[in-house]
Amino acid sequence: MSLHLLKLGLKGTDDEPRFFPQPGELKSHYDVVIIGGGGHGLACAYYLARDHGIRNVAVLEQGYLGGGNTGRNTTIVRSNYLTPEGVRFYDASLRLFQDLSEDLDINLFYSTRGHYTLAHSDDAMRTMRWRAEVNRHQGVESHVVDRDYVTQAIPGLDPDCGGSQPVMGALYHAPGAVARHDAVAWGYGRAAAARGVELHQKTRVTGIQQSGGRVRGVTTDRGTIECDSVISMVAGSTPIITDMVGLPTPIEIFPLQACVTEPVKPFLNTIVVSGSLHLYLSQSSRGELVMGAAVDPFVLHSTRSTFGFVEGLADNIVDLMPFTSRLRVVRQWAGMSDLTPDFAPIMGTTPLSGFYLDAGWGTWGFKATPISGKTMAETVATGRNHELIEPFRYSRFRDFELVGEKGAASVGH
Amino acid sequence: MKIIDCPVIGPRPAAEFTYGGAVGAPPVEDPTPDQLAEHVFYRAGAPGVLREWWYHRPTGRWFVLERNTATNDILRTVEPEEVAYAIPML
Numbered sequence: 001m002s003l004h005l006l007k008l009g010l011k012g013t014d015d016e017p018r019f020f021p022q023p024g025e026l027k028s029h030y031d032v033v034i035i036g037g038g039g040h041g042l043a044c045a046y047y048l049a050r051d052h053g054i055r056n057v058a059v060l061e062q063g064y065l066g067g068g069n070t071g072r073n074t075t076i077v078r079s080n081y082l083t084p085e086g087v088r089f090y091d092a093s094l095r096l097f098q099d100l101s102e103d104l105d106i107n108l109f110y111s112t113r114g115h116y117t118l119a120h121s122d123d124a125m126r127t128m129r130w131r132a133e134v135n136r137h138q139g140v141e142s143h144v145v146d147r148d149y150v151t152q153a154i155p156g157l158d159p160d161c162g163g164s165q166p167v168m169g170a171l172y173h174a175p176g177a178v179a180r181h182d183a184v185a186w187g188y189g190r191a192a193a194a195r196g197v198e199l200h201q202k203t204r205v206t207g208i209q210q211s212g213g214r215v216r217g218v219t220t221d222r223g224t225i226e227c228d229s230v231i232s233m234v235a236g237s238t239p240i241i242t243d244m245v246g247l248p249t250p251i252e253i254f255p256l257q258a259c260v261t262e263p264v265k266p267f268l269n270t271i272v273v274s275g276s277l278h279l280y281l282s283q284s285s286r287g288e289l290v291m292g293a294a295v296d297p298f299v300l301h302s303t304r305s306t307f308g309f310v311e312g313l314a315d316n317i318v319d320l321m322p323f324t325s326r327l328r329v330v331r332q333w334a335g336m337s338d339l340t341p342d343f344a345p346i347m348g349t350t351p352l353s354g355f356y357l358d359a360g361w362g363t364w365g366f367k368a369t370p371i372s373g374k375t376m377a378e379t380v381a382t383g384r385n386h387e388l389i390e391p392f393r394y395s396r397f398r399d400f401e402l403v404g405e406k407g408a409a410s411v412g413h
Numbered sequence: 414m415k416i417i418d419c420p421v422i423g424p425r426p427a428a429e430f431t432y433g434g435a436v437g438a439p440p441v442e443d444p445t446p447d448q449l450a451e452h453v454f455y456r457a458g459a460p461g462v463l464r465e466w467w468y469h470r471p472t473g474r475w476f477v478l479e480r481n482t483a484t485n486d487i488l489r490t491v492e493p494e495e496v497a498y499a500i501p502m503l
Contacts, residue, residue, distance in 0.1 A: 238458070239457075239458030239459040239460075240459050240460070242458075243459045248451070248455045249455065249456075249458060250454040250455050250456055250458075251456070251458045252456050252458050253458060253460075253482075297431070297432050298432040298465075299432075299434075299435075299463065299465075299482050300482055300485055301460035301482055301483045302483065302484075302485060304485075308428065338458075341454050397450050397454040397455070398446070398447055398450045400446070400450065
């Protein structure tokens, strides 16, 4: 035991530096107000301050930092998408993730595991080949592997899946990784605060002022703020914010649930996904199996968990990995997914000058944290969509230029 | 388990139902591209009371529910005739 720890034990921790400084009252004016203190909001604040010198920034969070979908996802980082636009965007994110622990001086437990998307039918194999070709064309390492390869690579797998849906092969994506999601938010938050950004927790936005076609300020339950720009980075609460400024969106909210089992000895060193069985799993550094499924079947603005979810997931996971029947689920939870019709995000400028949107993150938001922060910061600094997010622009639905990612963005297809 | 009051055979477990999404407004005739995009893609996404199509699989019947999407409380069932519209001829 170190002497320092002994001293803390005797004296208490009151005099120790805090991870986040306690902000005082809200100022009357900020250059930029970011609504939402999750990974995306904190990352954007960090890149605004670091890359663009915009430091008069407030992050307003109605709950606590990283308490929304940032802390509720299954921590997977990958870039094996279906469209060139998606692959380029998520690959840039993955590259930022790889150096992020050093940049932010915090251990993100970033662990490159390799990522298998299992195919149980000829149709699924066709989609895997398609994704592999698109990925490799963009310089991303993905290839199709056969059933024997999968069987050897994934310990505990029953390649016949109990006989009902035998595995035919998989898309193998070498850079697939997991990271400690809370630490991503904390690291970005601390680094942003160190550069002068104010992080206001338990501060709910209740209205947004606009006049003459541009944003003027926001009203919160702690007072009114004037500002030049507002960025909405609130995932599952997006329709509430866009309704405040009268901006229609195609976003609908569906709960997405996940669960973990009790910890067991490390045995699974890859990430396994099956679209047909609607599940994905990986083993955390603590030994728990982290598992998720498709979104709930109907619109709901709630983070309640259901027994039906665990029942359905267990039914499939026991077919895929029979030994898991001996494991107990110790925790389950849900987040609110903001789904778009084409399964791609909505990012960048909007018809309302000074109002920026970072939304439509559905089931694919965590892996985009660094790049969405970086591209949104540049978009706000220059007033023009960053080239990586131009395909995801707000107007793409009216332009009938959708980015169809359904085949790669989630498991519910 | 969540119970949904089926107008055909009374209260049934929610697992017997399939969600059909919000009841939309009728498409307008000769729409502009903007109107078409709105009809096809745009939705009322905020929490509140929504009219939605639900399908009861065992009895094979579609019907409409009014449901609070914040609390998941079902307020009432609506006869399809109330919300049905004739599809414009193209």
